[in-house]
Amino acid sequence: MTNIQGPAIFLAQFLGDQPPFNNLKSICEWAAGLGYVGAQLPTWDSRVIDLQKAAESKTYADEIKGIVNGAGLQITELSSHLQGQLVAVHPAYNDLFDGFAPEAYRGNPKARTEWAVQQLKYAAKASQNLGLKAHATFSGALLWHTVYPWPQRPAGLVETGFTELASRWLPILNVFDENGIDLCYEIHPGEDLHDGISYEMFLEKVNNHSRACLLYDPSHFVLQCLNYLDYIDNYHERIRMFHVKDAEFNPTGKQGVYGGYQGWVQRAGRFRSLGDGQVDFKSIFSKLAAYNYAGWAVLEWECAIKHPETGAAEGAPFIKDHIIRVTEKAFDDFAGTGSDEKFNRKVLGLA
Numbered sequence: 001m002t003n004i005q006g007p008a009i010f011l012a013q014f015l016g017d018q019p020p021f022n023n024l025k026s027i028c029e030w031a032a033g034l035g036y037v038g039a040q041l042p043t044w045d046s047r048v049i050d051l052q053k054a055a056e057s058k059t060y061a062d063e064i065k066g067i068v069n070g071a072g073l074q075i076t077e078l079s080s081h082l083q084g085q086l087v088a089v090h091p092a093y094n095d096l097f098d099g100f101a102p103e104a105y106r107g108n109p110k111a112r113t114e115w116a117v118q119q120l121k122y123a124a125k126a127s128q129n130l131g132l133k134a135h136a137t138f139s140g141a142l143l144w145h146t147v148y149p150w151p152q153r154p155a156g157l158v159e160t161g162f163t164e165l166a167s168r169w170l171p172i173l174n175v176f177d178e179n180g181i182d183l184c185y186e187i188h189p190g191e192d193l194h195d196g197i198s199y200e201m202f203l204e205k206v207n208n209h210s211r212a213c214l215l216y217d218p219s220h221f222v223l224q225c226l227n228y229l230d231y232i233d234n235y236h237e238r239i240r241m242f243h244v245k246d247a248e249f250n251p252t253g254k255q256g257v258y259g260g261y262q263g264w265v266q267r268a269g270r271f272r273s274l275g276d277g278q279v280d281f282k283s284i285f286s287k288l289a290a291y292n293y294a295g296w297a298v299l300e301w302e303c304a305i306k307h308p309e310t311g312a313a314e315g316a317p318f319i320k321d322h323i324i325r326v327t328e329k330a331f332d333d334f335a336g337t338g339s340d341e342k343f344n345r346k347v348l349g350l351a
Contacts, residue, residue, distance in 0.1 A: 001289060001326035006297035007319035008038030008076045010243065013301050014308060015045055024048050024064070028071035035316035038076040039068055040136065040298050043123055044083060044100070051078075051119060054126035061129035076296040077241060079136040080123045081186065086116035087168050088140030088192070113168075120172045120183075128179040134240040134295065135176065136215050139165065139185050139193040139202065147194075158201070165192055166205030169212075176211045184215040184241040195226055196234055213240040216288075217300065218279050219247035223269035225257065229283055236291040243300040244319055246277030264304035271302040273311040274318040281322050289324045297323060 009031050020026035024047065028039055043051040054061045068075050082100040089097050089109065098106040105112040120137065127135050143161040146153050176183045185193050193199050199214070206212050216239045221228035232239065249269045254260065259267040271277075285297075299315040301308055345351045 001292050002294040003326055004242075004285065004288060004293060004297050004323050005076070005295065006038060006323055007036050007244075007316045008040060008073075008296045008298040009034075009036045009312065009315065010040040010042075010079065010298050010300045011048065012040075012042040012045070012079065012081075014312065015042070015047060022047060025067050025071060028068050028073050031312070032072035034313050035320065036299075037073060038296050038298065039073045040076045040079055040296075041068075042079050042081070043119070043126070044080070049078070049126075051080075051122045051126055054129060055122035056125075058129045061126060065130055075130055075132065076298055077132055077134050077136055077184075078123055078127055078130070080120055081136065081138050083116045083119035083123075084137030084185075085140050085191075086112055087120065087172070088142050088165050089113070090142050090145055092145055093141075117168070117172060121175045124172075124176040124179040124181050124183075127181045132181065134182040134184050134213070136184050136186060136241055138188060139169070139191045141190060141192040143192050144190055144194075161192065162201050162205050166202060169202075170206050170209070173206060173209045173211050177209075181211070182213040182240045183211050184213045186215040186217055186220075186243070188217070188220050189224065194220075195224060196231060199235070212238075214238045215241040215243060217243035217245055218284060219243075219245040219271055219277070219302075222247040222249050222277070222279060223257070225249065229280070229287060232284070232287045232291065236287075236293070239288070239291075239293060239295075241295055242288065242293065242297050244274060244281070244297050244315070244322075245300045245302060246272045246274050246279045246281075248272055248277040270304055273301065273303040273306040274299065274315050276303070276306065281318075285322045285324055289326050 011027055015021055020030040031039055041048050043049055049064055054064060065075060086097060086100055094109055101112045101115060105115050123135055142165055173183055187193055187199060193202055203212055214235055218228040221231060251268045255268045264270055297319050299319060301311040301315060303311055
């Protein structure tokens with residue numbers, strides 16, 4: 001077995017206009033001061049990284065790596081969640097998602113999609129230049145508006161949707177394969193890949209592509225009432241990344257999974273700071289260790305109640321305390337009697 005790496009922190013939710021959150025060097029120094037040893041970098045924020053430049057210049061990639069290392073951290077992975085979302089957007093969401101793209105591509109869905117696809121390809125090469133092994137993204141969605149089938153979905157609609165989604169992602173997956181990087185989809189409501197079944201449908205369409213892997217985040221499964229421990233049993237061979245994020249689901253006689261259009265504070269399902277929700281992290285870390293997960297444990301902080309700086313400060317020791325130092329020998333080795341084939345046959349009464 002291999003020790004899980006960490007604690008690490010996803011920087012996206014903490015970037016801001018005020019020091020120390022307004023540039024890569026200072027935010028990494030802040031994170032290191034809290035006890036983190038790794039940082040996951042969002043690639044859509046120019047204060048952190050120029051993705052195209054990192055793909056085209058190994059020298060620049062080394063400079064970014066040097067800034068992070070100089071602050072006392074390692075880069076765990078890059079993230080292209082916003083760009084991945086734009087690989088597949090249903091027209092009903094065009095206006096809402098336009099803000100994820102540079103202004104030049106807004107109002108032009110075709111150009112926006114082409115930009116997003118190129119961003120993912122840059123992410124593959126940039127990850128290689130940085131010496132990384134995995135990359136985080138979203139799948140995007142063509143079918144999400146039909147997730148609750150009323151009116152009934154036309155026959156073949158899901159098949160057509162996943163065929164199209166796969167056709168957009170397969171060339172990207174091939175570029176990631178060429179660069180030796182696992183592309184990890186965060187399974188997430190709002191994406192066509194939002195649970196195990198939808199991931200399996202996609203995987204079949206991309207011919208079980210070896211790079212079509214998973215970012216495991218139990219918080220999204222709590223809000224779906226999905227068994228997040230069984231999920232690890234089912235998909236551990238594909239899990240390459242881990243967001244440590246807590247959540248709670250407290251349905252009432254007035255609202256449940258769908259939330260009644262309420263804000264996050266008023267919803268039955270809410271993301272919470274680590275330790276404030278309902279996720280059984282002891283069991284999660286145990287399962288991942290038993291399945292030899294060798295990647296990073298990365299805090300993705302989201303909470304409608306607690307201040308982000310408090311959540312970050314509490315997150316590092318929480319993750320550190322949950323990482324299991326795996327054993328190198330069986331606990332009952334002291335009672336071993338030794339064996340060879342002759343002895344084994346004797347024990348079985350075959351000698």
